[in-house]
Amino acid sequence: MTIKFLFFPFTHITQNQLDTLLTFFPSFHHLPVSLDFKQNQVLQNLFEQGKITPFFSSAKELEPVEQKLEQYLAWASIHKGNQVNLKSILRDTPYFTSDTHVAAIKSQIKGTQEDIVSAESAESVLQRDLLFLKMAQLFDEQNERIDLELKNLDKTRKKMVSVLRGLEEPLRKDQSDKTGDNQDFGTVMTRERISAWSGCMAQKGGIKPDGDMPLFVTTSEAVFDYLESNCKDIVNTLDIDQIKVHENCCENKSKWQHQFCDYLMGVIQGNGNRENNLPKIKDGCSFLGQIKFSYFSGNGINNLFNMSDRQIPVCLIKLK
Template sequence: MTIKFLFFPFTHITQNQLDTLLTFLPLFHHLPVSPDFKQDQTLQNLFEQGKITPFFSSRNELEPVEQKFEQYLAWASIHKGNQVNLKSLLRDTPYFTSDTHVTAIKSQIKGTQGGIVSAESVESDESVLQRDLLFLKMAQLCDEQNERIDLELKNLDKTREKMVSALRGLEEPPSEAQSCKTGDRQDFGAVMTRERISAWSGCMAQKGGIKPDGNMPLFVTTSEAVFDHLESNCKDIVNTLDIDQIKVHENCCENKSEWQHQFCDYLMDAIQGCGNRENDLPEIKDGCSLFGQIKLSYFSGNGINNLFNMSDIQIPVCLIKLK
């Protein structure tokens, strides 16, 4: 297999995203905002199995990011997200670019300091990498919290269904498969989509994950909002694949590995414009009953190239989803 799959633009992988990626792909590359996977045993196991290739950040890179991140959380805890104060400090940026120490922020709000330092005056004091990592760190926390909320709501739905079944006198409550819908309740990529892609691609470019003069990777997302954003903001699009329903193997199926390699060959042919795309779909003849969706498009133009930190090149993006 010669394609490098880059999962983007998320640094936190939800369980549903992970299930989708492992269903379609034998391995993928991932950008976590961490020096290792010690805090996530599932990802650590996949890393040891060679199914995830991470682009870790060094502790030296993360130390100033973590400091600013903790200062932001401390300030937010004190002020409970007061919108007036947030707007006066954040201006048009999603992260602090001035002195973020809690006491300094309080002084600025009270007017005891001579105004807020402009973003331009401190731009040169922060590396682009650290600023991008700071944004991704905040986005990661948001995604982690939203996933926990999703799981709690799903558990609440299951409890409610069992109670309703008991009240109605049904002999058996709805099965796990019936009561559990595939996918997250919300598309996390719908929040600050452009900023996510820009920060993610900036970090990947500096870490060598994106090389303008090297082989073009395939950018893979599980977010329909991300794919829609690219389609809406790009005038030069080549739609290569758009399959609304493709049968896939369940993650516990012994036939999955062989199918995944066939699927990767199929993607390679589609990227190179070879073969009959519909007729060449890898078949599944066992009892697996999962279905997925796949879209593959090439995006180009100054706007998209700038967003991905590239120039004068077509960017292949693939959307994969489970149904």
């Protein structure tokens, strides 16, 4: 038996998330809202190396999603969310229909059409989930870009201050600001992200109610905290605040990763003393990570993951 590692609930992978995933695991599964990785050479290379197994969407699935996204962004760009302007558009533009005008798009993104969803076809539900994930992906991409620009600006500022102060007087740690810190995008619409992601994965075969249970892997503490806060039945299996991990360029990393995967398999099967069996690192690598592993169950969580009457294994991994 092998474990399938499903990275969730994000469709955009930031560089930090990618580094974290490939530090702990030799490969993982990923849901991008795209046809392929041709616009991201890094992911394309990893795909060709077998390190990422993607669940791509078809052109038929993505075309209406892209159209709705363009409509919404065009409206948002012009009207900045002004409800008066929106009502004016609806009054003056009779060719908008109940399912294509921007109000419907807003409702789909906000998830306020729950009474309509029950009557929708599986294809319509997939379209709704893909639209939300596409919006979330755009949000994450833009915020990562802003983070990187702020980080570069911060580096430039520190260099300038260092020159002005003199190299013999470097900035103290408490004098530097925090603009380079990484955001946790999982804090934004956490439940909606998980729901849309799991809905898409269920339709694409990544989640099978009667199949082998995958291991859901996240790099977001907010996502893990949300599950802990909203789950009645939790089995806390593993909680290691500091685990030594190999640097990505280390030649010993691959062997350790396979040992770590075997270790996780033992945790899932409930074998032995968990922390004592943790694979050790004895070389010069100095990276530290964190890992938490819990089983979540209960109607609310099971419905959220589209998996009924089963314990949901979720693993949080982070680099310190």
